[in-house]
Amino acid sequence: MGKMTVAVCGATGAVGREMLNTLHQRQFPATEVVAFASSRSAGTTVPYGDKELTVRELKEDSFEGIDLALFSAGGSTSTKFAPYAAKAGCVVVDNSAAWRMDDRCPLVVPEVNPEDLSWHKGIIANPNCSTIQMLVALKPIYDAVGIRRIVVSTYQAVSGTGQKGIAELEKQVRDLFNGRDIEHKAYPYQIAFNILPHIDIFLDNDYTKEEMKMVNETRKMFHDPLIRVTATCARVPVFYGHAESVNIETEKKLTARECRALLSQAPGVRVIDNPHELLYPMPIMCAGQDDTLVGRIRDDESVENGLNLWVCADNIRKGAALNAVQIAEELIRRDLVRVEEKDRATFM
Secondary structure, eight states, rough: OOOOOEETTTTHHHHHHHHHHHHHHHTTSEEEEEEEGGGTOOOTTEEEEEEEEEEEEOTTTTTTTEEEEESOHHHHHHHHHHHHHHHHHHHEEOOSSSTTTTTTSSOOOOOOGGGGGOOSSSSOOOOOOHHHHHHHHHHHHHHHOOEEEEEEEEOOOOOOOOHHHHHHHHHHHHHHTTTTTOOSSSSSSTTTOBSSSSSSSSTSSSOOOOHHHHHHHHHHHTTTTTOOOEEEEEOOSOOOOOEEEEEEESSSSOOOHHHHHHHHHHEEEEEEOOOTBBOOOOOHHTTTOOOOOEEEEEEEESSEEEEEEEEETTTTTTIIIIIHHHHHHHHHHTTOOOOOGGGGGOOO
């Protein structure tokens, strides 16, 4: 397409800033990039390459002339403003949980289900960070031999909670080393030198909302309501980069060696797997990286068709900002940026 104006809504937050950084790094073909945030941030500036963008207040009428909007401003903001954007003919890629399970909205990871973009009605959902990296690693296996069951345990960085999580871990570490009392606000308990088996609220089934996101989002993106998924999600004292222990049971036999070869050719995946040389993925390796790192690939000797994998990715980048920008790139590639008025869903 010709001229394109792109907006980042929630531009002053950690993910919003990374969206701007990623757009610039990947030379996204925008004629103009606009930064939006709440009224309290209006008038401040955010970096875009070697320039500074003045932040505008996000309002209901902000989307006239905007072709594409990347939202990273929280669920309540997306629920309120994304429908106005879609009504104005702007295509929204939303990073919150607000639209993920809405039947009118595709939930997309470009390496997993880009074809779902073809039926979007104006709002496209970016999946949960932990689901994104897991499915980037599992989709080639699912396509090759099928997957019956997934058991995943996540070890998620504090940046998943936003700037308040990062600040709390940093302050607690400083206070501990200086003999000061520990305070906790972002989390129910101390996170420094601790692990919290609790992300988001607990539901009636005693799973957390984060855990059920992984179950439900996997089924939606794989178009497989019968796939069995169970998750345990934990917060760990790491600043950036989520890690996951993933155990799968496949429909047909796939050996660890075959899996390693398959994933070595998969888009968005980098295999780091040589245990004899102590080579395996770690969060410290994936910070700032685009790829999802996979290692510790081994046969699960307790079941006939079982495999174990260790998966790491930058939760702010591939788990949020990069995936949103890749969706935008795929929309351009498929000529799906504009939606005719008759084809737009009513989200109001």
